[in-house]
Amino acid sequence: MAIVETTDLTKVYVQDVIGVEYGRIKIRLKGRRVAALQELNLTVNEGEIFGLLGPNGAGKTTAIKIFMGLIFPTEGNARIMGKPLGDRRVKAQIGFLPENPYFYDYLKGWEFLDYYGQLYGMARKTRRAKIDEILEMVGLTHAANLPLRGYSKGMLQRIGLGQALLNDPRIVFLDEPQSGLDPFGRKEMRDIILNLKEEGKTVFFSSHILSDAEMICDRVGILYKGKLINVGYLRDLLSAQIKEYEIVASNLQEEMLKDLEGKCERVIVRKQDVMVCVRQKADAEKIVRTILASPAQLVSYIPRQETLEEYFIRQIEGGGQ
């Protein structure tokens, strides 16, 4: 079931020289137009982890801000849980962690969550219990009575995640949740996201750290210069593309090596081991059979998949122009 659906979602920032806009009434002296998002058509299914990937400035944050009602689309529309954006009942079931969050530094960790709990309309008793639970979950119980001023970046990210989960949301939007975190923090964030999925929540996140996305996403959308280049299940996007076959053999005879050098993409010789790479499956199998028939030993035979990073670069090079 679709939990987020967008049709032709477009956001154009007009850098007005003079501009007044209120609803349909627009008075402006137009300057340069910058399309931050162009006709985004996207569906996110309930219960999946969806990663919106793209380089900086691709429009990821713009898309999330539209979903959160922080900015209004120029054209097109989006529905969350089947309702138009800005619906309070829907907002009550959403969690949101912005990029590089900065929170009220004069509040203590506990006060901060309590304030946000009030904004969710939670009763005092529920709030108390939930806050303790959340602090425990994000590992900040010890810092509950410290002002946020004294929090490290990683701690801020965690308390930020805490406020996003306070209302037990059906869907969580995370904008670059792993940026600025150390490897340990990134792993923790990954574990929390995977846990959320297990609890049946939908996670929508944006990232440019592809290795992290690769590990946790069910589906990804690739955004570049405001356009959605591709979207799909990670395994479909990647496994269709076996990039090359890598064969390693040792104690190969001289004439065989020469023969291979003529046929293969790359041949790398390291002491007695030889690594060769070929594009075609038939060629690879032929080489493997030859090696097996000879006195040389076959060390490994690996069909290498494209990594998300390689796929990503290829997509952008193809679709960006």
Place this chain on the structure above:
Amino acid sequence: MLKILAIARNTFKEAVRNRILYILLIFALLIMASSGVISDLTIAAKDKLIKDLGLASISFFGLLIAVFVGIGLVYNEMDKKTIYTIISKPIDRYQFVLGKYGGLLLTVYVMMLIMTAFFLFVIYFQDLVSDETVSAAIGKISEQGIYQAPTVAQYGMYLIQSFFVATGRTMGTLLQLYHSPLTANILAVVGYSCLELAIITAFAILYSTVSSPTLSAIFTVLTFIIGRMSEDIIRYAWRLNEKGLTVALGGKLKYWFVVAAAHVSPNLELFNKRSEAIYKEEVPWDGLAVYYGIVYSAMIILLAIIVFRRRNFK
């Protein structure tokens, strides 16, 4: 409603944890504390000077608090992007504006209350301080005709003595004080000042939803100044028009522009009851000012909500 209260409470918390607030408050209290000494330098109308100075500083520092604390409050939320997580919660944008306004107004009023209490304390009890202490605190002219400033110890003595005498008297007269006409007058003046500040605070919120803190501060102070003068401007323009002297105002068009502008800006002189409190027996009930203050603030806040509702948070 509960959500508006939550936002207001948090705004108040932010304000009272801000150092600027205390710097302003300390300045205000210092000026009032010194008013006793300053008034001793005047020949006559000592009481009037103390009252005028005290009441003027309450109103002035109220304005400064509204401007310097208030404008930062709204702008910071946008600048530091804390507003992202607030707006994405199940609240409406108007609730945010109302909450901010409520919290800021509460801050301003609490500060007004502290200043007023301190001011009452000063006017009631400074006469009880011995003349010697007062004259020591003023300093003296030496035989050669050179002014000798008081030492810190002498001034400190004055403050300490005022404090103890005052505290003792406060305890004794706390109940009577409420009924005294002087207190009632002062409270009335402060009350009208509070209405004036409700309008100014609303303007501060409106400006800070659309522009940077510096500009907002300038606009708010300008609004205050124009508001205080608008009555005079209109009267002056009319008088000139009656006498057929609109040329002095740069022609008819400019005349109407001036009159219109003066009408649109708030008439803040309506809330200035200081002269009544000082020179008359009592401050009369001014229903017009009360309704005007409430309606005008409500309209400005409504405008702020309208602007804020369609705002994109980039």
